[in-house]
Amino acid sequence: MTEQPDIRSKRLEPDEIAANFSDLHPALSRSEALIEADRCYFCFDAPCTDACPTGIDIPAFIQKIRSDNIKGSARTILSENIMGGMCSRVCPTEVLCEEACVRNTHEEKPVEIGLLQRYATDPLIETGQQLFARAAPTGKRVAVVGGGPAGLSCAHRLATLGHDVVIFNRDEKVGGLNEYGIAAYKTVNDFAQNEADYILAIGGIEVRNNCALGADVSLTDLRNEYDAVFLGIGLGRSNDLGIDGEDKDGVVNATDYIAELRQAGDLSELPVGRTVVVIGGGMTAIDIAVQSRHLGAEQVHMVYRRGPENMSASAFEQALAQTSGVTIHHRAPPKRILGDEHVTGVEFDADSGKFVLYADVVFKAIGQHLNGIEGPATENGRIVIDGWHRTSLDRVWAGGDCVIDGDDLTVTAVQHGKLAAIDIDRHLGEQ
């Protein structure tokens, strides 16, 4: 156990890395989109729409693609989900709209709703053409804390309704997990920033980056200075394993490494372990495992304490990991981290008995928790809200991953921001 850890950059040639991090699902061409749109049956009271957390009228937007009315199609999408572009890339459509598609009944090949949504929305983000205009100014000011999907969605809807918004964002850039968390091959060509720029271009939204709640601004001040406050602060902290040796070098939070990866100018410069062990069974675990392989890690093990049926990563994501060369182990809780100063391996206490996996790097990806907040009531580490996203505090709303029914999906966060904005608007109108 005295070997030096094998961690280095440039494990692959730049063109291999470029290929590994290219678009996971390439965009549809016009003719592909027209043919795919023709497959939509234009269902009555469509099950796909019911399955969409933001309730996009999917048959309607597909019908508009079919008739070559791309702008109208985008309007249908964005009026319910201003992040329709990102959601078309990152939504687990296989368990949402596409799972509900009636075509699954006889042919197990749903309409490619995600790719069609991307086809309809990409041109707008590229050209920057705005489809929505702001209503007359109301003179009301709303503080939105957090520049992630929930915050941007809320801010956009409020700005559209005529309110002035200030976004207090902890990071250097807006976008939240779209910018810092999602796997790079799902959002190529800086799409997250381009989409955020598009959303902000509606006007009436001031962004204050590097401004964290608690450290740089207090909730009390915001409540005093603004007519309403929306909290879309996500889950700031990664969960610990709570086992011996967790503090050794080379044991890293997956989210930290992914954030570094997403901001890296040259992916081939990132240090990568030869053998990587990922602990966890969710999307983040899949993302770090697959991206480690794509950066050139020779062996990547993803170890989950329960069975495949309990994994929050979808079947598609699990398959993606496996075809990327990730070995998935089930029902194996970690027992302790091995090594002196630097990690050398992990011992697991599996149902079938103990075993050890050698590791140059260990990634922790077992979820995150709320970065302690003073004020609103919480439960199980998340903010308690009602049906309209009101917290226990007067004039404070919340949504996204930080609330009690957050499910760690971009699309859900967008819906939360939208619903809260609608309720805030209603509230401000009654004042």
Place this chain on the structure above:
Amino acid sequence: MADLKSTFLGIESPNPFWLASAPPTDKAYNVNRAFEAGWGGVVWKTLGEEGPPIVNVSGPRYSALHSNERRVIGFNNIELITDRPLQTNLDEIRQIKRDWPDRAVVVSVMLPMNEEAWAKHLPMIEDTGADGLELNFGCPHGMSERGMGAAVGQVPEYIQMATEWAKSAAKIPVIVKLTPNVASILPPAKAAQAGGADAVSLINTVNSIMRVNYDTLTMYPTTGGMGTHGGYCGEAVKPIALNMVAEIARTRETSALPISGIGGITNWRDAVDFLALGASNVQICTAAMVYGFKIIDDLADGLSTFLDDKDMALDELIGKAVPSVTDWQHLNLNYVEKAVIDQDLCIKCGRCHVVCEDTSHQAITHTVDGERRFEVIDDECVGCNLCVSVCPVDSCITMKQVSDDNDAALAWTDHPNNPMRNTESE
């Protein structure tokens, strides 16, 4: 494999599939390729009178109605009759007939409305050894402005007159090709028959404008900024053609008139449609212009296999469905069908529900006991077949007879609500 050998007006061909008079049959090169591919016969692209050749536009002559996957559903053209010298065509026809003695070579002809023109040109064509003549009274564009084509075909007296001239000038069979751009196909068919036509062929193309250009907001396509209506053909026109064929086949005065069926035939089933509704052979152009001559393989193989499966000879198929075509007033109003939805096949798209709810009889549920479920409400269903037509799943919705075959039939002609009903029995 069932023998597809066909005899039409004594003209023999190895199968009943002829290429219609059109660009595919304009010259020996194309016709040779067609015969090599296996086509039974051709109707040579229309010849005009001797003299300076016809001039075509050099802009777009064709345009198409596409599906989203760019399948050609309908097609339109503004091409005129052959623009090659008459003698060139005659020489090539002679050579083709010599090289392909077992194939049918019929020559389409369009001449001015004077008898001398017919008396002069028809013997020249006959001299090539061609098997028959087809009088083009159908082209709806260009030539009709010069008093030929559809300008003749829309006036029964002219049809009869020109047919008589043709019959007195020609010894080989004369087929009269009819235009669908008329209120009823029967007067033109009767006129052809009265003029002595040996057969009719139909339909020629339908007057049409394909669409506008969404950028320029002019019609599409144009020649130097201006456009004109063309002749519409392809799959989209088949039902129009079938009706006209059946009208002639089921009308007593014209029922003996042999018919060469034309209009949107793309595969063997389309051919079965025409043959069963009274055509003795079929002619095809658009499908060949969209896919090439190779489609003859599916046409011939499909028809032969179908006849095998039905244990039927080609001749037995011809006209088989004609007795099932009648006037609305003779339909049995006591016959009742209701739609039935097979719940095992239903994919729950709800299309049947929404179209019935929005546009018809509110006879299909969307929810049963709180579940998404589409069932026919028998009391409301009038048996209209709309749900069957829109259902995306084959055989999921079917029509089931609920009336008793033993019940007396009641047609409109005898219906109590009909003030003009037959009263003899009362």
